[in-house]
Amino acid sequence: MKYLLLSIWCILLSLTATSQTPTSLQISGKIIDTVAQKPIGFATILLKNDKKIQVKSVVSAQDGSFTLTGLSAGNYSLVIVIVGYQTKTIPVVLSNTSKNLNQISLVSSPTQLKGITITGDRPLIKQEIDRISYDVKADPESKVNNVLEMMRKVPMLSVDGDNNIQLQGNSNYKILINGRPSGMVERNPKDILKSMPASSIERIEVITTPPAKYDGEGLAGIINIVTYKKADNGTNGTINVSERFPVGGPGIGGTFTAKTGKFGIATNAGASLDSSPQLTNSILRLTQESNPTKLFQTGTSDYSGKSGYVGAELSYEIDSLNLISGQINYNANSNESLSTQNSVLNNTTSMLQRYNLNNNSTGFGDGIDAALNYQLGFKKDKNKLLTFSYRYYQFSNHQFNNVEVFNPFAYTEPNYKQDNTGGSVEQTIQVDYVHPFKKVVMEAGIKAIFRDNSSDFEYLSLNSSGSYILDPLRTNVFDNQQNVYGVYNTYQFNLKKWGVKAGVRLEQTQIDANSSGTILDKNSLNLIPSISVNRKFKESSINFGFTSRIQRPGINQLNPFVDRSNPNFTSSGNPDLKPMKGHSIEMTYSRFKKLAVNISVRALRGTNIIMPSAITVGTVTQNSYANTGTATLVGLNLNLNYPFNSKLRGTLSAMANYGMVTAKINGVELENKGLMRRAFTSLTYRPTKTWQTTASVNYNGPNLSIQGTSNSFVFYSFSVNKDFLDNKLSLSFAANNAFNKYRDNIRYITGTGFTQENFSQNYQRNFTTSINYRFGRLKDSIKKNKKGINNNDVSQGTSL
Incomplete structure (x- = not known):
């Protein structure tokens, strides 16, 4: 290789x-x-x-x-x-x-124009040959919502009760910013997206059939967030200031773009505070052994946090054939919480164990990435390009728990502290070449990623003299090195009403891991084909796509750190995890008349799936991961957009996925299957050019996993927006879930010999006020390199 x-x-x-x-x-x-x-x-x-x-x-x-x-x-x-x-x-x-x-x-036109009035609405959804995009700028609620909230509206995306993003019910995907990986969303995406005002982005793309030029990982696909359109000579920018109450907090964000001569820069930045009052939670676990037991835990928790990000892309056009561009991003967050817990374990006749505890928890982390690209054009054909790219990326997350135990009965563990730091450092080198022929565009490239995942954690127990002593059996240092080498070749051509993208990618992965002296050495070679076909008709189109994908585990899944903040329920990663593999096929029909219609059918088959597993050993339930799963997902997506008249527009988005999962956990074959569903609908009324109101309802059905499912919930909102100064200044107000203060988040789990119900309370009623201001004037567009590094090869999370 x-x-x-x-x-x-x-x-x-x-x-x-x-x-x-x-x-x-x-x-x-x-x-x-x-x-x-x-x-x-x-x-x-x-x-x-x-x-x-x-x-x-x-x-x-x-x-x-x-x-x-x-x-x-x-x-x-x-x-x-x-x-x-x-x-x-x-x-x-x-x-x-x-x-x-x-x-x-x-020559002047026969009719002089005093101005241009757009009487039609911009389409919210656009279907392309290998992706579907949601025009955030065309949605009036973008001026008052954050990016995470807007993702509830995007076809094929959903946000669960814990604000985790899913693509067609799957957490194995990659998020890109402007087509490139960004430290802003690789380390802690949901916190950053909550602090990012939707007014700072242009659109959200869902790429379900990624071309071979993208890394082979991401079973479900890629989410690409486009933060700005091409900038021109002059300056342009947005500023958004918001306040969310009684929970949430203030936020500020914006973008700034400038071009002068051959130099261009595009920046985006934001920060927010987030808080939640004291909420209740509980866990009920029943074991069905020869001596059945019942464990019931009740508790409370509060939360406060802050997060921020800043990013910049720069471009310098040396001449018409030579272009240098780069990017740098930085993000950071911190949080703290205080939780209490009352735990009682009984059998059929008596109490077996009881204790109360307080847990003071703090966490913080940051990430930075920087990239440099050199693009070389060719005199005879400026669409022929050769690009050299380098990227550096590193992040770290720190978690600390201070646990104090009170009123113990048959419970012998003393007070304890646990400290865990995990992170990753990677360097990437890439070369891309684009060669256009008469009707065909050929792309080829090579790439090498050198990634080092690591963690260092400690467990300290309080001894009889009042000192905290390190427990070596619960302390570990972990290092996982991944070297990924890839080569790809793709072809794209258009023939009358047909468009085709096809290619193949070859990737070799070398893994060398060390966990407290235990050496793991694994290698794999993967061939990854992809093809997308588009057939255009007069007012409609049909798309077909097929691809194979893999997914390497990230540090959160590999880290062997055992979280014992709840003594009866531990969780840890598995350093022996291997990459997942999968194949997907889809077909999409789009219609562009007054009633815009988009319907897609997709099937996904995954093997060697990384599944979360829960087993009960004595009084403790142990949660971890294993490569024991096989999953099949068949889904239908429907999107409708209809303008009833010039003032009223309605949208409807619905998704239904039937999932079938099998896995072996603790030596027992398990199977689970069911229907996962989601629906979103909204009405937008614009009585004048400067007033808009929107009402929307979002329904999330149960989410399926190998050992259980979750409850469904409804999210609804109402917003009002008023524009001033020729649409440059906007004042907005939104009410979210105004009639329901709390949302119950319930997870049902079934394992060998036990059943479990996890309950947590989320505060969902909030009111948001927002001021959004646009400024500047644009002329000539910034020239950006057309190729760059896309490390979409690490799992964001795990579920079907």
């Missing part, structure tokens, strides 16, 4: 020899009004090559002059566009000298 990667690397490097230095040819001119003979400023000038592909754009100065520089010889079309004038196209032939077109006269 190493020799194969080295050979391909040499081939791609040799392609740089075909690139040539850019010439200094240019096209200049001056735009004037035909009748008034006065200059026309701020007209948009587009330059297209002989393949009708735009290669340059510029805006005329106030005196009507313009200059397009850095051009090579060839045949071009110059297109001039400005409101109030007829669009003009001029053929231009460049040989060995620059060309001055002198004065270019524009």
